[in-house]
Amino acid sequence: MREEWGSRAGFILATIGAAVGLGNIWRFAYIAGENGGAVFLFVYLLFVALIGLPLVIAELALGRRGASDAVAAFAASAAGSLWRHAGWIGVVAAVAILSYYAVVAGWALRYFAGALTGALWREAGAGYGAFFEGFIAGSAEPMLYQAVMLALAALVVAAGVKGGIERINLWIMPLLAAIVCGLAIHALLLPGSARGVGFLFTPDWSALGRPALYLNALGQAFFSLGVGMAVFVTYGGYLGSQTGIPRSAATVVIGDTAFALVAGLAVFPAVFALGGDPAAGPRLAFITFPQILLDMPAGRIVGTVFFLLLSAAALTSMISLLEVAVAVLVARTGWSRPRATAIVAAALFLLGMPSALGYGTLRGWTLAGQPLLDAIDHLVSNFLLPLSGLCIALFVGWRLRAAEAVSAADLAGSAVAPAWLWLLRIGAPLTILVILLRSAGLF
Numbered sequence: 064m065r066e067e068w069g070s071r072a073g074f075i076l077a078t079i080g081a082a083v084g085l086g087n088i089w090r091f092a093y094i095a096g097e098n099g100g101a102v103f104l105f106v107y108l109l110f111v112a113l114i115g116l117p118l119v120i121a122e123l124a125l126g127r128r129g130a131s132d133a134v135a136a137f138a139a140s141a142a143g144s145l146w147r148h149a150g151w152i153g154v155v156a157a158v159a160i161l162s163y164y165a166v167v168a169g170w171a172l173r174y175f176a177g178a179l180t181g182a183l184w185r186e187a188g189a190g191y192g193a194f195f196e197g198f199i200a201g202s203a204e205p206m207l208y209q210a211v212m213l214a215l216a217a218l219v220v221a222a223g224v225k226g227g228i229e230r231i232n233l234w235i236m237p238l239l240a241a242i243v244c245g246l247a248i249h250a251l252l253l254p255g256s257a258r259g260v261g262f263l264f265t266p267d268w269s270a271l272g273r274p275a276l277y278l279n280a281l282g283q284a285f286f287s288l289g290v291g292m293a294v295f296v297t298y299g300g301y302l303g304s305q306t307g308i309p310r311s312a313a314t315v316v317i318g319d320t321a322f323a324l325v326a327g328l329a330v331f332p333a334v335f336a337l338g339g340d341p342a343a344g345p346r347l348a349f350i351t352f353p354q355i356l357l358d359m360p361a362g363r364i365v366g367t368v369f370f371l372l373l374s375a376a377a378l379t380s381m382i383s384l385l386e387v388a389v390a391v392l393v394a395r396t397g398w399s400r401p402r403a404t405a406i407v408a409a410a411l412f413l414l415g416m417p418s419a420l421g422y423g424t425l426r427g428w429t430l431a432g433q434p435l436l437d438a439i440d441h442l443v444s445n446f447l448l449p450l451s452g453l454c455i456a457l458f459v460g461w462r463l464r465a466a467e468a469v470s471a472a473d474l475a476g477s478a479v480a481p482a483w484l485w486l487l488r489i490g491a492p493l494t495i496l497v498i499l500l501r502s503a504g505l506f
């Protein structure tokens with residue numbers, strides 16, 4: 064029998080759990096930092112509302128309509144055309160992301176473990192730069208933590224949609240919301256925090272002239288929402304008809320955005336108050352921030368809670384990505400869920416090894432001059448996800464009949480239906496194409 068969510072709240076929390084992850088804390092903070100803060104935020108919010116939200120609605124609608132895994136959901140609506148294979152793009156994107164995402168999640172877990180035992184605060188000797196570089200340059204340790212995170216995600220997924228995924232999100236997500244709010248309040252009370260708030264909310268409009276801003280904002284919108292990875296198609300497949308899609312999608316999108324903003328308020332005021340560099344890149348969360356914690360009132364407690372937040376948020380996202388692949392495998396092979404989960408998790412561990420070793424043993428292997436993990440993250444977020452989003456928009460916008468699409472999305476008779484369809488058919492695809500071609504240097 065087909066699995067289903069146990070309650071609307073469970074579905075919403077699990078879906079927010081998929082959306083909220085390293086992207087909201089680790090990635091959002093450094094991408095916003097590198098791209099000028101407030102101006103980035105403005106463009107980002109625009110993309111979230113006009114491209115992200117319509118796509119989340121489209122993915123959920125497609126998934127519920129197919130009532131199966133991501134690949135079958137596309138195939139069901141496109142028999143006999145090439146479109147029937149389109150679901151694979153999202154599945155490939157999900158696997159590609161999870162391969163390196165598990166590595167970064169492992170870093171978060173390593174820091175959390177160190178903070179808990181107190182060892183992390185004694186490692187600061189030569190600064191966290193040296194500590195972090197030393198840690199990721201090792202081979203055994205990063206792989207060990209990567210494996211632990213994958214194993215945790217696999218345990219949850221193996222326990223099923225309702226008994227595993229829904230259950231864990233029901234208690235982790237409220238906890239995360241409380242933690243991130245507490246951290247933000249603490250940061251805002253630091254003397255000098257106003258500059259960090261200003262950085263996030265005072266725009267320097269001249270930055271709008273930089274093309275990289277748009278590509279990065281688009282990539283971040285896709286990554287942070289989790290759009291284009293078949294996650295919402297898969298989660299939509301477990302959704303009953305009584306849950307309204309537009310309202311659920313809006314809740315998820317608003318929840319994800321609010322989480323990124325509050326996390327930004329937890330990081331930037333602290334960075335400015337204690338003299339860090341907001342444009343420190345991917346190292347912001349692992350080098351700049353721990354350094355700051357040492358001088359912050361109650362910094363060790365804040366740090367322990369922060370890395371718990373980072374690890375748990377990463378876990379709920381890993382669960383959703385793993386579920387995409389497991390659902391496809393179970394449907395195609397007839398294997399049991401635990402067996403399929405174990406096999407996918409083991410394969411992901413192997414696939415992620417080059418990313419885990421890219422700063423140490425495999426330092427010589429670079430792509431476009433970057434370490435493997437950084438290069439794969441950039442390629443997947445800025446190109447594969449937008450392309451996959453483009454396919455979903457075109458599929459739901461053009462391949463399905465308008466009336467079918469609108470009713471699948473619970474928008475029949477609604478005043479926003481024409482706007483939604485227009486965004487899927489023209490607005491979103493055109494914006495995505497223009498940004499991609501522009502950043503490929505084609506005009």
Ligand code: PHE
Nearest residue numbers: 082084085086087287289380
């Ligand atoms: N959205 C998650 C984050 O912000 C990552 C993710 C990507 C989750 C894709 C699911 C699908 O970290």
